[in-house]
Amino acid sequence: xxxxxxxxxxxxxxxxxxxxxxSTNRGYRARRLILELLMILLALVFLVPFYFLLVNxxxxxxxxxxxxxxxxxxxxxxxxxxxxTITAFPKVFxxxxxxxxxxxxLLALISSMAAYQMVRRDTMFNRLLFAAFVAAMVIxxxxxxxxxxxxxxxxxxxxxxxxxxxxYLGFGAPLSVFLFHGFVKSVPREIEEAxxxxxxxxxxxxxxxxxxxxxxxxxxxxxxxxxxxxNDYLMPSLILQSPGRQTIPIATYAFFGQxxxxxxxxxxxxxxxxTPIVIFFLAMQKYIIEGIAQGSxxx
Amino acid sequence: MNSKKSxxxxxxxxxxxxxxxxxxxxxxxxxxxxxYYSFTDWNGVSRHAGWVGxxxxxxxxxxxxxxxxxxxxxxxxTVLGVILTNVLGFILAxxxxxxxxxxxxxxxxxxxxxxxGGLLLGFIWQFIFVKGFSSVGAATGLSFFKLPWLGTxxxxxxxxxxxxxxxxxxxxxxxYISSLNNVPKSLIEAAQIDGASRGQVLRKVTVPLVMxxxxxxxFLAISWSFKLFDLNLSLTKGGPFKSTESVALNIYxxxxxxxxxxxxxxxxxxxxxxVALISILQVRATKRKEVEV
Numbered sequence: 001x002x003x004x005x006x007x008x009x010x011x012x013x014x015x016x017x018x019x020x021x022x023s024t025n026r027g028y029r030a031r032r033l034i035l036e037l038l039m040i041l042l043a044l045v046f047l048v049p050f051y052f053l054l055v056n057x058x059x060x061x062x063x064x065x066x067x068x069x070x071x072x073x074x075x076x077x078x079x080x081x082x083x084x085t086i087t088a089f090p091k092v093f094x095x096x097x098x099x100x101x102x103x104x105x106l107l108a109l110i111s112s113m114a115a116y117q118m119v120r121r122d123t124m125f126n127r128l129l130f131a132a133f134v135a136a137m138v139i140x141x142x143x144x145x146x147x148x149x150x151x152x153x154x155x156x157x158x159x160x161x162x163x164x165x166x167x168y169l170g171f172g173a174p175l176s177v178f179l180f181h182g183f184v185k186s187v188p189r190e191i192e193e194a195x196x197x198x199x200x201x202x203x204x205x206x207x208x209x210x211x212x213x214x215x216x217x218x219x220x221x222x223x224x225x226x227x228x229x230x231n232d233y234l235m236p237s238l239i240l241q242s243p244g245r246q247t248i249p250i251a252t253y254a255f256f257g258q259x260x261x262x263x264x265x266x267x268x269x270x271x272x273x274x275t276p277i278v279i280f281f282l283a284m285q286k287y288i289i290e291g292i293a294q295g296s297x298x299x
Numbered sequence: 300m301n302s303k304k305s306x307x308x309x310x311x312x313x314x315x316x317x318x319x320x321x322x323x324x325x326x327x328x329x330x331x332x333x334x335y336y337s338f339t340d341w342n343g344v345s346r347h348a349g350w351v352g353x354x355x356x357x358x359x360x361x362x363x364x365x366x367x368x369x370x371x372x373x374x375x376x377t378v379l380g381v382i383l384t385n386v387l388g389f390i391l392a393x394x395x396x397x398x399x400x401x402x403x404x405x406x407x408x409x410x411x412x413x414x415x416g417g418l419l420l421g422f423i424w425q426f427i428f429v430k431g432f433s434s435v436g437a438a439t440g441l442s443f444f445k446l447p448w449l450g451t452x453x454x455x456x457x458x459x460x461x462x463x464x465x466x467x468x469x470x471x472x473x474x475y476i477s478s479l480n481n482v483p484k485s486l487i488e489a490a491q492i493d494g495a496s497r498g499q500v501l502r503k504v505t506v507p508l509v510m511x512x513x514x515x516x517x518f519l520a521i522s523w524s525f526k527l528f529d530l531n532l533s534l535t536k537g538g539p540f541k542s543t544e545s546v547a548l549n550i551y552x553x554x555x556x557x558x559x560x561x562x563x564x565x566x567x568x569x570x571x572x573x574v575a576l577i578s579i580l581q582v583r584a585t586k587r588k589e590v591e592v
Contacts, residue, residue: 036399043408046465052431053423069434110317117314121307129319136326138578140526142547143571144325146343146554146563147332151324170325173318202310231416233529234551249418253533256422263426270423274415281414285407288414292470293477 057267064263076264083268086259091244092251093276099161099236099247100229103168104222107176110169111221112214115180116206130181133174141171141234149238157239164239168229176221179295183217184210216294223284223291230277248273337565342558355565365541366566369549372542373525376459380524383464385516388471393501395472396479406476409469417466421533424462425449452542455535459543462530467523471516478512479505517581525574546570 056064058079059072067073083089118126148167149158157163187210195205211218233249240246246254252273259265281288337355341348359366391409395402412420428448436444448454482505490500506513528547531537537544537552544552550570554563 032397032399035394035397036401039394039399039405040401043405046408046412049423049427049431049465052427056426056430064430067434068430069438110321113314114318117311121311126315129315132327133322136322138575139326139330139571140547140574142526142528142550143567143574144329144333145551146560146567147329147336148325150332150343151329155324166321167325169318170321170323173322174326177318203313206314227414231414231418231529233416233418233532238555249416249529252419252422256533263430266422267426270419273419274423277414277416278411281411282407289406289410289473292473 061264096247111176119184136174220291220295343560377524381520387468391472392475417529478509
């Protein structure tokens with residue numbers, strides 16, 4: 001157990017450099033360097049699928065079959081042009097964006113309002129409703145999907161984006177309300193009293209005072225819901241049928257059914273499909289990571 | 300007094316009404332309808348749904364080996380998926396909370412697979428298993444890469460596990476990182492001064508203090524793996540020979556491929572009961588192990 005004693009020796013002080021002797025310091029650095037290199041290696045292994053995906057997306061079909069690990073013999077950017085047209089990418093991207101944005105904004109709004117009211121008006125009805133929301137968090141979507149199709153078609157909302165958005169509001173409400181509920185409990189009533197003295201109505205207090213205070217949890221809720229709704233396949237596949245209304249996951253699935261094993265078209269279509277969400281993640285990384293850490297602590 | 304009451308009612312309707320209504324229509328009503336359909340032979344199209352009592356449930360447990368197999372697959376998959384994602388997620392978090400130079404870039408890399416949906420990932424990995432692995436095998440001669448990954452029952456099972464772990468370990472890593480950062484430095488230093496080795500500090504101080512995160516991560520991983528669907532559909536479609544068909548996929552096929560909505564509803568209710576039981580048991584079991592700071 002020699003290495004452990006060397007370690008604790010350098011770790012004892014608040015700053016390893018301050019107290020440690022030169023030799024243990026060098027040993028510590030070498031160990032850290034090895035650890036760092038090992039992690040970089042592991043990261044490269046994690047990235048290998050993306051290498052295969054990207055490098056093969058610009059090859060000819062024959063090149064993919066004979067040389068799938070290597071660099072392309074020729075770059076066929078035309079693959080992308082074809083995939084772009086066949087999947088009607090701008091259209092399906094627009095649908096995905098529309099559905100994700102509207103569902104997210106409405107879901108955050110109605111859930112935060114409901115959670116606020118439930119915390120501030122602690123009636124029997126609200127307590128029961130909150131209990132129902134919490135209990136419903138364990139219901140898997142597959143357990144309600146069969147009758148849901150029937151309900152949506154009875155309402156005349158089959159094959160409409162409105163119908164799908166309403167489904168997201170209903171199925172997303174339990175978790176969102178639960179997260180907001182936990183947060184509102186920590187907002188002191190005194191802040192609201194000040195607003196009331198200044199003559200704000202309850203609505204004014206909620207929108208001008210409470211909602212801005214809820215900003216951290218709103219970010220969390222929106223991020224969790226955005227990842228879910230953007231990537232969801234099953235719910236939209238049950239509700240939307242016409243090609244003009246498809247989202248990215250449904251269009252990708254349909255595309256694969258049609259062009260099985262035609263990898264020179266399928267791979268660029270996949271690259272197109274993952275690009276928006278990967279860019280969104282890289283741009284919003286800080287908020288996404290914080291939001292997830294926040295949401296999980298409360299969840 | 301009366302106007303105050305009516306304004307309170309109006310406020311209740313405006314604040315709670317929209318979520319309560321959507322929740323009622325999209326979750327509560329379908330759930331109760333599903334309970335009713337599970338006792339019928341409804342085919343999804345006809346207006347008439349004949350009452351059959353418990354016949355669907357009896358059929359599932361006595362004459363539907365495919366469903367029981369899908370359950371067994373899902374259980375095996377869940378056990379492995381939950382353990383491997385949590386172990387890898389924790390190790391990544393443990394290493395990446397030290398002061399490495401490339402720490403932030405590494406965190407990004409490990410997290411990125413999670414932002415891509417299971418459906419697209421399944422298709423991407425289908426290509427990796429079918430074409431990518433075989434070419435790596437040809438180049439290196441390693442037999443691991445020459446296996447017919449999606450072609451045999453044993454390897455297809457592991458294929459789903461591999462992709463699942465690759466997709467989700469980074470997410471759990473983020474949760475473990477935030478929890479590890481909250482462990483008070485003073486406690487770790489105190490243990491070190493008392494002569495605890497690095498392993499002892501990890502076992503006796505760090506792990507008990509991150510137990511709340513373990514609860515959350517186990518809960519998430521169980522829920523993801525038990526409800527496995529998108530990845531399953533696009534990577535193996537349940538094959539070969541239904542050997543990798545998850546419960547969720549089996550329910551889907553029962554209802555939407557062979558139009559036995561009544562039978563599918565009964566399976567969905569059984570699925571719900573199992574998921575609910577697991578969630579309750581699991582939260583109870585881990586809550587007991589948590590430590591207050």
